[in-house]
Amino acid sequence: MIPQGTDLLQTKGLSLGYAQGKERKTILSELELQIRAGEFICLLGPNGAGKSTLIRSLSGLQAPLSGEIRINKQAFDSLSPRERARQISVVLTETMPSGMMDARMLVSLGRHPYSGWLGRLSAHDYEKIDWALDAVGASDLATRQVSELSDGERQKVSIARALAQEAKLMFLDEPTAFLDLPRRVELMSLLRTLAHREKMGLLLSTHDLDLALRYADRIWILDGQKFRQGYPEALALEGDLAHAFTSQNLDWDVEQGIFRPHRGTCIDVYLDGNGPKAIWTQRGLERLGYGICSSEESAKFSIRITDTEWKLTSGSILKNFTSLSELIDWLSQYQEPAIN
Numbered sequence: 001m002i003p004q005g006t007d008l009l010q011t012k013g014l015s016l017g018y019a020q021g022k023e024r025k026t027i028l029s030e031l032e033l034q035i036r037a038g039e040f041i042c043l044l045g046p047n048g049a050g051k052s053t054l055i056r057s058l059s060g061l062q063a064p065l066s067g068e069i070r071i072n073k074q075a076f077d078s079l080s081p082r083e084r085a086r087q088i089s090v091v092l093t094e095t096m097p098s099g100m101m102d103a104r105m106l107v108s109l110g111r112h113p114y115s116g117w118l119g120r121l122s123a124h125d126y127e128k129i130d131w132a133l134d135a136v137g138a139s140d141l142a143t144r145q146v147s148e149l150s151d152g153e154r155q156k157v158s159i160a161r162a163l164a165q166e167a168k169l170m171f172l173d174e175p176t177a178f179l180d181l182p183r184r185v186e187l188m189s190l191l192r193t194l195a196h197r198e199k200m201g202l203l204l205s206t207h208d209l210d211l212a213l214r215y216a217d218r219i220w221i222l223d224g225q226k227f228r229q230g231y232p233e234a235l236a237l238e239g240d241l242a243h244a245f246t247s248q249n250l251d252w253d254v255e256q257g258i259f260r261p262h263r264g265t266c267i268d269v270y271l272d273g274n275g276p277k278a279i280w281t282q283r284g285l286e287r288l289g290y291g292i293c294s295s296e297e298s299a300k301f302s303i304r305i306t307d308t309e310w311k312l313t314s315g316s317i318l319k320n321f322t323s324l325s326e327l328i329d330w331l332s333q334y335q336e337p338a339i340n
Helices: 051-058 079-085 103-113 124-134 151-164 181-198 209-215 232-237 240-245 276-287 324-333
Strands: 007-022 022-032 034-036 041-043 066-071 089-092 169-173 200-204 217-221 226-230 250-253 256-263 269-272 291-293 301-305 308-316 317-321
Touching: 007 051, 007 151, 022 051, 022 066, 034 089, 041 051, 051 169, 066 276, 079 089, 089 151, 103 124, 103 151, 124 151, 151 169, 151 181, 181 200, 181 209, 181 232, 200 308, 209 232, 217 232, 226 232, 226 308, 232 240, 250 291, 250 317, 269 276, 276 291, 276 301, 276 324, 308 324
Parallel strands: 041 200, 041 217, 089 169, 169 200, 269 291, 269 301
Antiparallel strands: 007 022, 007 034, 007 066, 217 226, 250 256, 301 308, 308 317
16 A cells, blocks of 8 residues: 555646647646645635646646646656556546446446456456445445436445546546535545545545635645645635635635625624534624624623523613524614614
C-alpha cells in the first residue's frame, strides 16, 4: 500500500485554457499543485472560474496549454491510455449510461483497464466489483436497474465504478450538485473516509462551502485567475475565503465560518443564553434583520433564555415566550414607534 502523504500527482508551471486556432485563452496559469495519498481536497470557486477545466486537464480529458503533470513521478504524456486508466478515475456530472443495465454491470465497466481486448472478467475482477459496491454502501443496489436508482444511489454506483478501477487518484466534478442535504453530507463523509482508509488522493469540486470546511483536508480556491490553497481553518481565518466570495451583498463571518447577507441599518438585540437554544435564536434574529450586540445598554431589546422560556425586555416592555416560534412571531411583527 502507498504510504500516507506520498505525492500521487504533481504539476509544474501548468497553464490551462482553450486553444482556438492560433489564439489561446488562458484561464489558469503557472499552477504548482500536489495531491497526496490519503488526502481529500475540495475545489471551490464561482461559476466560470475554471473548476471543471482544472479537473478535466488533470485527468487527461483536456490538454493543458503548457506545463507538466506527473503521476507517481512519471510524466503524464508518457503513460498509455490503459496506464492512465489504472492511475486515475473520474466521476463527472454527465448522465451515466443506463439502458438495460444493473448497478453491478455499470460498476464492472471500471474493470476495463484490466480485462483485456475481449472484456472478459476474472474471479479477481468480480471480487473488486463486489468490494467497490460494499465500500460505498451500495451492495443492496447491485441487481437494481440503473434507470430505477435515485440521484444519491446513482452517485454511489458511479463512485463504486471509479473505485473498481483501483486507481489511487479520483477526480469528481460537482458530485453533490443534485443531491439533497442528507445525501450530500453522507457522500462527503464517505469520500473522506475512502481517501483516508484506501490511501487515495481525492479531488472534488463543489459549491458547498460549509461541507468543504467540515470535511476537506485541504481546500483549493479558484478566484478569477488567482489560485489559493491551504488548510480549511487557515484559509477561513486568514481571509482567503472572504476575498474570494465576499460581495457587496455578502459578508464573511469569520467567527461562525459562514457568509451572511450584508447588514444594513437594524435593531440591535442583547442575547443572554447558551447552547442550542441560543444558537438558533441568534440565527432567527439575524434572518429577521436584527443585529446581535455585546452591550445590554446599547441594545433595543434584551432577550434572556432559560430552560423554559425566552424573556424579552425593552424599557417598559416585558414579554415571556414559551417557544422560539412565539418569539419570532412577535419580533417579525414589531415596528419601531414613530417619533413625534
